[in-house]
Amino acid sequence: MVENTFVPIFKLGQKWFERLFPQQGIDLNKDGKNDFMVPRHPVIxxxxxLIAPVVIMTLIQCASAAIFTATEEDLSFGIAIYHCMVTATTVGYGDISLTNNASRMWAFVHIAISVSLLAALISLVGKLRSDRRAALHKLKLLRARLDCELMMSLDLDG
Structure with missing residues (x-):
C-alpha cells in the first residue's frame, strides 16, 4: 500500500526531469513524431x-529523525538520522534504544514507510536497468547495417 502511494510520485518526478532534460528522439517513419528515444549516458x-525517489527517501528520513529528536530527550538529530537510516535499510543494529511510547509508535510507522519505500526504490532500479538494456538493444538494431551476416543471424529457420 505504501509503495503504491510513492510510485506515482516517482513517475511524476521522472516526467518533470524528462521535461527539463529531454532525450533525443528518432523519427523512423517520417511522420513528425519520435518513434524511438535514444538512451542517454548511464549517469544521466x-x-x-532516481533523483525524485532518493530526495523523497531523504526527506522522510529527516522528518522521522526530527520526530524522534522531539520525542526522545537525549537523542541528537545526527544520532536520530543514523537510527533512521539503519532502520530504513532493515539492518537495525539495536544500538539506539527508544525509551518512550511516542517514539515507539512513530518507529512502527517509520519502519512501515521506510521499508516499503526502499523496496519500491530497489524495484525501480531493476525496472530502469531492464528498460535501459532493451533500449540499448533496440538502438543497436537500428544502427546495424543490413548485410549478409545480419540477414543470416535474423533467419531463424535456416
Whole structure:
C-alpha cells in the first residue's frame, strides 16, 4: 500500500526531469513524431530517474529523525538520522534504544514507510536497468547495417 502511494510520485518526478532534460528522439517513419528515444549516458539516465525517489527517501528520513529528536530527550538529530537510516535499510543494529511510547509508535510507522519505500526504490532500479538494456538493444538494431551476416543471424529457420 505504501509503495503504491510513492510510485506515482516517482513517475511524476521522472516526467518533470524528462521535461527539463529531454532525450533525443528518432523519427523512423517520417511522420513528425519520435518513434524511438535514444538512451542517454548511464549517469544521466539513472540520475534523472532516481533523483525524485532518493530526495523523497531523504526527506522522510529527516522528518522521522526530527520526530524522534522531539520525542526522545537525549537523542541528537545526527544520532536520530543514523537510527533512521539503519532502520530504513532493515539492518537495525539495536544500538539506539527508544525509551518512550511516542517514539515507539512513530518507529512502527517509520519502519512501515521506510521499508516499503526502499523496496519500491530497489524495484525501480531493476525496472530502469531492464528498460535501459532493451533500449540499448533496440538502438543497436537500428544502427546495424543490413548485410549478409545480419540477414543470416535474423533467419531463424535456416
Amino acid at each position: 539516465y539513472y540520475s534523472k530517474n
